[in-house]
Amino acid sequence: MRNRRDFIKNSLLLAGAIGFSEFASAHPPMPDENIDEELYWKMIRAQFPLSSSRAYLNNGTMGPSPYPVLNEVYQDMLLVDTNGRYGGHEDVALKSLASLLGTKDTELTLTRNVTEGINISCWGLPLQAGDEVIMSTHEHVGNATPWLNRAKLHGIVIKAIPLGKTAEETLDIVKKTITKKTKVIALPHIPCTIGQILPVKEICALAREKGIFSFVDGAHPPGMIKVDLKDIGCDMYAGCCHKWLLGPKGTGFLYVSENFRNTLQVYYGGGGFDTGWDMLSNPPVLKGYIDNGHRYYYGTQNPSLFKGIAKAVEFHQQIGTERISNRVKSLAAYLQESLIKLGPKVEMLTPTESISRGAQIAFKITDKDVTKLQTQCNEKSITTRFVAENNINCLRISTHIYNTREEIDLFVTETDKFIRS
Numbered sequence: 098m099r100n101r102r103d104f105i106k107n108s109l110l111l112a113g114a115i116g117f118s119e120f121a122s123a124h125p126p127m128p129d130e131n132i133d134e135e136l137y138w139k140m141i142r143a144q145f146p147l148s149s150s151r152a153y154l155n156n157g158t159m160g161p162s163p164y165p166v167l168n169e170v171y172q173d174m175l176l177v178d179t180n181g182r183y184g185g186h187e188d189v190a191l192k193s194l195a196s197l198l199g200t201k202d203t204e205l206t207l208t209r210n211v212t213e214g215i216n217i218s219c220w221g222l223p224l225q226a227g228d229e230v231i232m233s234t235h236e237h238v239g240n241a242t243p244w245l246n247r248a249k250l251h252g253i254v255i256k257a258i259p260l261g262k263t264a265e266e267t268l269d270i271v272k273k274t275i276t277k278k279t280k281v282i283a284l285p286h287i288p289c290t291i292g293q294i295l296p297v298k299e300i301c302a303l304a305r306e307k308g309i310f311s312f313v314d315g316a317h318p319p320g321m322i323k324v325d326l327k328d329i330g331c332d333m334y335a336g337c338c339h340k341w342l343l344g345p346k347g348t349g350f351l352y353v354s355e356n357f358r359n360t361l362q363v364y365y366g367g368g369g370f371d372t373g374w375d376m377l378s379n380p381p382v383l384k385g386y387i388d389n390g391h392r393y394y395y396g397t398q399n400p401s402l403f404k405g406i407a408k409a410v411e412f413h414q415q416i417g418t419e420r421i422s423n424r425v426k427s428l429a430a431y432l433q434e435s436l437i438k439l440g441p442k443v444e445m446l447t448p449t450e451s452i453s454r455g456a457q458i459a460f461k462i463t464d465k466d467v468t469k470l471q472t473q474c475n476e477k478s479i480t481t482r483f484v485a486e487n488n489i490n491c492l493r494i495s496t497h498i499y500n501t502r503e504e505i506d507l508f509v510t511e512t513d514k515f516i517r518s
């Protein structure tokens with residue numbers, strides 16, 4: 098029934114028979130929070146235009162937006178281009194994100210993606226040749242390459258550590274890697290590879306105790322688990338809204354603690370970042386930087402995307418962080434247990450320790466190339482992510498609120514067939 102309804106609606110849109118606003122606003126209301134749990138999540142799934150003929154298990158790469166977010170962005174873009182209004186809405190996005198992340202809006206910078214926040218952090222730190230940066234052998238290109246480039250241009254030294262199987266083990270590895278030359282710890286909160294949650298609060302406490310700068314690559318946690326930036330206690334945290342927060346694509350944020358604002362240098366400038374400038378004085382001057390996160394961004398922005406961020410946070414908060422987190426983690430736990438039951442050929446890479454397990458499960462199959470499993474799944478309309486990063490060569494499966502246990506069963510059945518083939 099739902100397949101048919103989706104099919105008709107999507108076809109009408111593609112044929113131009115209905116406009117986008119009719120498409121995006123024609124979705125069922127949000128379910129009552131007290132209805133039966135499985136029915137509740139089925140109704141949440143109906144908030145997404147996601148094709149029901151495909152099991153999308155790759156939220157870790159890109160989070161599809163629900164209709165309310167798409168509609169908000171569309172309506173606002175139409176308004177901007179109708180009346181020529183330009184600018185604004187930063188406040189609404191910053192305040193929403195601040196309420197979600199347990200911080201002040203003045204400590205947030207709006208970015209286009211995680212990589213931009215990483216670059217602002219990496220290049221703005223006062224570092225010299227020989228200074229050491231602790232990273233991991235599980236980095237995404239977005240975190241690895243800015244630091245590697247700074248190593249190439251400025252001679253900083255990157256120390257790449259393996260991750261432990263438990264939070265305690267990882268913390269221990271970090272401790273043992275610190276030397277007198279360590280100036281930065283720049284680890285992911287959840288790496289893109291095997292999806293384990295790292296003990297960032299403990300790592301940042303260690304960094305503070307030793308006078309080391311702490312940067313966290315937070316591409317995955319916002320929207321998946323509770324992120325309380327003050328509780329984590331990092332100096333900088335780069336995240337995005339286009340993965341687990343299900344916000345508009347090309348949106349992100351950087352948190353710089355207010356105590357750290359004057360340490361992190363500003364290298365790019367433009368409209369909005371300053372406290373005044375004067376080309377008529379002799380010599381011309383830049384008076385200073387604005388005393389909030391706006392010092393790190395500038396120029397013309399897309400205000401409609403900012404409205405979309407606020408809508409995504411509203412959608413998330415309507416369901417509730419705890420409810421979302423419990424759901425996505427329980428789907429991942431179900432997947433992990435089902436895969437382990439397939440037998441010893443499944444090499445489980447994501448830790449089974451519950452504090453380390455989020456909503457992504459990664460594994461390999463002994464003596465088999467999992468890219469072939471990815472192709473097999475794709476032919477059955479199941480989207481997965483092969484992880485080539487750092488030669489890990491595993492398959493990563495993400496579980497978000499629009500996924501069902503049936504979709505997971507479908508994937509596990511394909512994996513079982515693959516092992517036996």
Ligand SMILES: Cc1ncc(COP(=O)(O)O)c(C=O)c1O
Pocket residue numbers: 157158209210211212213237239240285287288289314316317337349
């Ligand atoms: C851990 C991690 N860091 C950084 C990034 C880069 O994110 P973005 O594409 O938003 O710049 C990703 C993207 O998948 C990621 O998984």
